[in-house]
Amino acid sequence: MRHFIQGFFWLGVYLFVSLLPLFVVFLGPHPPGRDFLTELSVALGFVGLAMVGLQFFLTARFRPIEAPYGLDVILHFHREISTAAFLIILAHPLLIFWRDGSLQILNLSVQPARVWFAVISLLALATLIATSIWRKALRLSYEKWRLLHGTLAIIALGFALGHVIGVGHYIADLWQQILWSLMAAASVAVLLYIRVFKPLMLKRRPYTISEVRDEGGQTWTLRCRPEGHEGLEFEAGQFAWLSLWESPFSIEEHPFSMSSSALQRDHVDFTIKALGDFTAKVANVEEGSTTYIDGPYGAFTSDRYPAAGYVFIAGGIGITPIMSMLRTLADYGDTRPLLLIFAAHEFESLTFYDEIEKLHDRLENLQTIYVLDSPPDDWDGETGYVDSELIERHMPEYPRRHEYFLCGPFPMLVNVEQALLSVDVPRTHIHAELFNLV
Ligand SMILES: Cc1cc2nc3c(=O)[nH]c(=O)nc-3n(C[C@H](O)[C@H](O)[C@H](O)COP(=O)(O)OP(=O)(O)OC[C@H]3O[C@@H](n4cnc5c(N)ncnc54)[C@H](O)[C@@H]3O)c2cc1C
Structure with missing residues (x-):
């Protein structure tokens, strides 16, 4: 029941934040002499932008947000809603073309920087979505894709904000400036949380690999013991992200389910089958080496049912x-x-x-x-x-x-x-x- 209520709460927060720009446009003050098509186009642009900003929150692995749904459901939503956000943002220039009855605005050589910013943002977003859909066909390794994905997301959001500031409508009043600044600051804060704050927290909670057990069938169990802290509290069936050999600041981390009992707090086991370049190296992990565990995540657990x-x-x-x-x-x-x-x-x-x-x-x-x-x-x-x-x-x-x-x-x-x-x-x-x- 608790997770059900939490789930509804976060859904409400998501809808509220993504529709907030509509209120801003509705409340005005409206730039003079603008027709409905222009206002609709602007409103869609703002909503799309808020949705892109919210993507940073969806993928930040905030446990209170993830807990009611499970990370797989959140990431599925992230994928589907990205395409929706892209289409909503795309409608913004398409409505302008329709209103003007021409593509003159695309003659970038005579356009101010704000139009360039919009084009760069849209191209970054399109590339981000294409490389996600066709990652395997493009033979992009997961790690390279993840780096590219994050970079393109920052470019798309940054240049979109540059476009909004360049155009200058609906950001004139103090309350609007405060609102937009808060939304931009929140996105930057999420990035800092993911790349700086969270790794620092993980660094303070190291684990030692106390045993590497061959389970046969190209599968090994790593037993991890907490060093100087109380260890991982999880529900049986959940998973965590493991950084082996790497510092918690590294981009290389992989998800694995805990295979040990949730009641054994002095160690946590991960059982890993060699299926790719990272997992093939698990057999060579040295006992006594340090690892970092980011978790628990997931809703796949009998405890809840x-x-x-x-x-x-x-x-x-x-x-x-x-x-x-x-x-x-x-x-x-x-x-x-x-x-x-x-x-x-x-x-x-x-x-x-x-x-x-x-x-x-x-x-x-x-x-x-x-x-x-x-x-x-x-x-x-x-x-x-x-x-x-x-x-x-x-x-x-x-x-x-x-x-x-x-x-x-x-x-x-x-x-x-x-x-x-x-x-x-x-x-x-x-x-x-x-x-x-x-
Ligand atoms: C929730 C969950 C629980 C899992 N539990 C286990 C487990 O208990 N035991 C086990 O052996 N395997 C588990 N896996 C699978 C394991 O995460 C992948 O086999 C491993 O990440 C593949 O990495 P690789 O470099 O060896 O293989 P690659 O050949 O490089 O990757 C194979 C595929 O795995 C996925 N993948 C690769 N790297 C990552 C990454 N860093 N993060 C997310 N996905 C990635 C990609 O889809 C990639 O195409 C789990 C996966 C998930 C999502």
Whole structure:
């Protein structure tokens, strides 16, 4: 309930701030002799600008804002609303062209700086959106893209503000100047928070890697112990951003789910599969080295959804947040019915297999189903993929009384969600985590 109210509150704040410029334009004073089309164009420009400014807040990973929705939902909103903001801003010059019946204003050689500022801002925004949509096709690494993304966002906002000041309408009165200055200062403050204040806070909360454990299947667990502070308080299933080898000021940090129990406060574990350039280096992390953890984030946690029982469906390394939930439930001595369906390509990729088997001693109502796509000859478990037929066979007796947690590759999540819906599981009982935020 608390998260529900918080969610509504932040939505209200978002709507209020993005529509604030409309009140400014409405209240005036209006420049003389302007027609409706011009005023509409200006109002849209201002609203678009406020929306771009708000993007800095959406991506700053403020925990109170993120907590009710989960970071994936916030970032999804950020992506969708960026395109909307761009289209709203684009409508600003398009309405001017329409009003003038010509593109004369684009003859930049005779235009004042304020028009140049507007063009630069719009181009930066267009490039920002294009490189985000086609990042993979453009073969941009995540790190390069992130640097470019931040730089283009600052250029777009800075030049747009230059354009507003150059035009000079609706910024003449003292109250308007205070309002716009506050909005601009807030955006700068967010940047300082992300790049300076937050890294300084993380620097004061270092962790030592006390163990690097080979889990097989190209997967390693890093055990991190807090140094001089009380450690990470999290809800089982959440994730954090890890900076290995790097200072917290570095741009290189990656999201990983905590795999340890939320009740173990003297250490936190991350279990990482080597899938790319960063994760491939995890095996070489030296015990005793320092790391920084920015978290917790995410809403993928059984703690928030009390139920008669839980069904966990994991694909490959998607077991990590679910393992954290199982370990935590075991530490609580939970007796509710729990079903784990764990699918992987081959046996080596069933990370934590031995420990999950031992968990049966502590979780008396835990049932486990393993599904292998490429099983060994002596395999007597399920084979193939997790499909509706397999789900139907293993569904709990009262499916509507359970909550469902899904984590794995995207095609698997889509299929499993469909399968669950088809056996009458309410959509609101299905919670999914995709290991891909961008
Ligand atoms: C919420 C969440 C929880 C995760 N938990 C785990 C886990 O417990 N164990 C595990 O092994 N993996 C986990 N991942 C996946 C892990 O973050 C990526 O595999 C890792 O960042 C890839 O980095 P790379 O340089 O090795 O691979 P690359 O080949 O460079 O990247 C592969 C893809 O991963 C994404 N990616 C790369 N770098 C980042 C970054 N810094 N931030 C965000 N996305 C990035 C991009 O989409 C990129 O295209 C999780 C991801 C998310 C979003």
